[in-house]
Amino acid sequence: MYIESIDLQNFRNYEELSLDFSEKTNILYGDNAQGKTNILEAAYVGATTRSHRMARDKDMIRFGEEEAHIRLQVRKRDVGHRIDMHLRKSKPKAVNIDGLPIRRSSELFGLINIIFFSPEDLSIIKDGPAERRRFMDMELCQLSRIYYSNLAGYNKVLNQRNNLLRSISFNKGLIDTLEVWDDQLVQYGKRIISERQNFIEMLREVILRVHGKITGGKETIEIRYEPNVTAEDFADTLRRKRDVDLKYSTTMVGPQRDDIGVYIEGNDVRVYGSQGQQRTAALTLKLAEIELVQRMISDKPILLLDDVMSELDGKRRNALLESINDIQTIITCTGYDDFIRERIRMDRIFQVVKGRIIDGDTEEKE
Numbered sequence: 001m002y003i004e005s006i007d008l009q010n011f012r013n014y015e016e017l018s019l020d021f022s023e024k025t026n027i028l029y030g031d032n033a034q035g036k037t038n039i040l041e042a043a044y045v046g047a048t049t050r051s052h053r054m055a056r057d058k059d060m061i062r063f064g065e066e067e068a069h070i071r072l073q074v075r076k077r078d079v080g081h082r083i084d085m086h087l088r089k090s091k092p093k094a095v096n097i098d099g100l101p102i103r104r105s106s107e108l109f110g111l112i113n114i115i116f117f118s119p120e121d122l123s124i125i126k127d128g129p130a131e132r133r134r135f136m137d138m139e140l141c142q143l144s145r146i147y148y149s150n151l152a153g154y155n156k157v158l159n160q161r162n163n164l165l166r167s168i169s170f171n172k173g174l175i176d177t178l179e180v181w182d183d184q185l186v187q188y189g190k191r192i193i194s195e196r197q198n199f200i201e202m203l204r205e206v207i208l209r210v211h212g213k214i215t216g217g218k219e220t221i222e223i224r225y226e227p228n229v230t231a232e233d234f235a236d237t238l239r240r241k242r243d244v245d246l247k248y249s250t251t252m253v254g255p256q257r258d259d260i261g262v263y264i265e266g267n268d269v270r271v272y273g274s275q276g277q278q279r280t281a282a283l284t285l286k287l288a289e290i291e292l293v294q295r296m297i298s299d300k301p302i303l304l305l306d307d308v309m310s311e312l313d314g315k316r317r318n319a320l321l322e323s324i325n326d327i328q329t330i331i332t333c334t335g336y337d338d339f340i341r342e343r344i345r346m347d348r349i350f351q352v353v354k355g356r357i358i359d360g361d362t363e364e365k366e
Contacts, residue, residue, distance in 0.1 A: 001076040001112050001299050002328035003043060009069040010062035011087075012038035013355035022347035023075075026330045027339065030352035036332035039352070040116065040304045043330065046072040046083050047114045047302075048142065049093065049105040057087040066090070074112050077299065081111060106145045106152070113142050113293050117286050118306040124285065125269055125278040129259035136196055136260065139289060143296055147195050154188035157181055158251060166249045175246075182238055185254065190231040192255045200225035200260065202296075206288040214280055214287075214319045219264050221284060228257035283316050287323045305331040 002023040008014045013035045028036045041060070044052050051060060061068040068087040073080065084096040095102050102108060124131050141148040161181040168174045204223050211221040229237045234254070241253050262269045262281050269281050293301045303324055309317055310333065321344060333339075339346055350357050 001074065001302060003112070003302060003330075004073040004075055004080070005071075006039065006043055006046070006073075007069075007071040008039075008042055010065040011042050011068040011070060012060055012062065014038065015062065015355070017355075017357065019350065019357065020348075021328070021330065023328050024326075024347040025324075025345050026328075027336050027346050027349045028330065028332045028352055029334065029336050029349070031334060034352045035355045036352045037118075037306050038355075040306050040330060040332060042070050043072065043302075043304060044114055044116050045087075046070045046085055047108070047112050048138070049085070049095065049108055050138075052116045052118065057093055058089040061087055061089055072112075076112060083108070083111070106148045109142050109145055109148050113297060113299075113301040114304060115139075115286065115289055115293065115301050116304045116306070117308050119308060119311045121286060122279050122282045122308075122311055125262055125273065125281045129257070132260040133256075133258055135285065136199060136258075139293070140195060140199055143293070144195065147192070150188050150191045150195070154185065154192055154255070157184045157188060158254070158256060161185060162250050165245055165251070168246060169249055178242070182235075185251070186235045186238060189234050189254050193227050193229075193231040193234070193258075196227070196255065196258065197225050203288055203292055206291050206295075207284055210287045210291065210319075211280070211284040214284060214316065219277075221281060222263045222266075223285075224261040224263070226259045226261045228255065228259075229253050279312075280316065283312070283320065287319065290323055290327070300327045303327050303329045305329060307332050307334070309333060 003021050004023075005018070005020045007019075008017040011017075017039070019039070028039060030036055041051055041053060041055075044050075045060070066089050070083075070085040070087070072083040074083065075081070082096075082098055084099075086094040088094070095105070095108055097108065097111065124135060137151060141151065161178070164174060164178060164181060168178075200223060207221055207223050211219065238251075238253050244252050262273075262285075264273060264277055264281065267273070269277055273281065290301060290303065305320075308320070309331070312320065336346065336349065352358075
């Protein structure tokens with residue numbers, strides 16, 4: 001699968017933009033704050049309905065405008081599809097696939113699979129659990145519409161339950177209504193826990209092999225799913241912790257507090273790993289993600305690399321480049337001298353200056 005073209009109107013700093021991509025390696029280069037990342041963000045939003053920056057729809061609309069438009073022309077197994085998305089300040093986004101409107105975001109997930117890799121991802125190991133949960137959720141949502149539906153249902157019920165807990169502090173008579181929300185929370189939560197467990201189990205074997213390749217077999221790595229509560233114990237634990245929830249007016253138990261543990265030679269990399277080990281572990285996660293997606297969908301995902309190359313040393317950079325063979329990759333960077341020096345294939349090159357493409361080179365360079 002690959003993105004054939006992208007068209008933007010009033011998205012971030014782009015009044016209008018139209019780009020045709022190569023199905024192999026595409027380079028977007030230019031100084032910082034010119035709009036390179038905005039193109040990757042638009043592609044990601046067009047495929048997932050969400051920004052990797054966690055931005056709200058209105059934040060992605062060009063200043064002074066009421067709407068933004070993203071259009072992706074994509075190809076999957078030799079079949080073309082068009083995704084049209086309108087972001088609106090005062091209304092929910094509207095999405096069409098091949099000219100037909102969709103009612104739920106879940107209908108878009110899985111049409112194409114995109115993996116986004118930015119310098120911030122190199123901190124996923126040492127950052128808080130929320131970033132590692134997001135890593136699981138974004139990939140699982142693209143791989144399974146059922147997971148997306150369960151996650152959306154869980155979050156909706158969780159918000160309702162938390163609102164009720166806050167209301168109970170003012171009206172004790174509402175406490176009897178908690179049971180209804182508890183039952184729904186457990187129902188959705190058990191499915192999420194099970195799916196996350198399966199995902200990490202599948203990832204474990206791939207990660208071990210990828211990490212061994214990066215480190216030359218000098219270190220062993222293990223990834224563990226660390227649920228806040230098991231699926232079997234969720235209902236009982238939620239009931240036992242009700243007094244704590246009432247005290248703090250929030251739900252203290254459930255998959256919203258899950259984590260992923262990463263261990264090198266048995267030591268928790270989150271706590272005891274060097275910066276180099278943490279970065280290698282983060283890179284391993286991303287490379288394993290690419291391989292796992294290929295295995296699960298029997299197709300190649302699209303890879304977006306946002307100024308990552310400058311953050312990696314030679315060994316890690318080579319490991320990344322070896323993994324993107326025959327995968328459509330869109331790379332942002334401040335300059336492509338390193339690509340030329342290392343004889344990295346570049347199929348299409350675009351220069352980005354202040355929200356405009358002022359130079360494009362479609363000749364293949366090796």
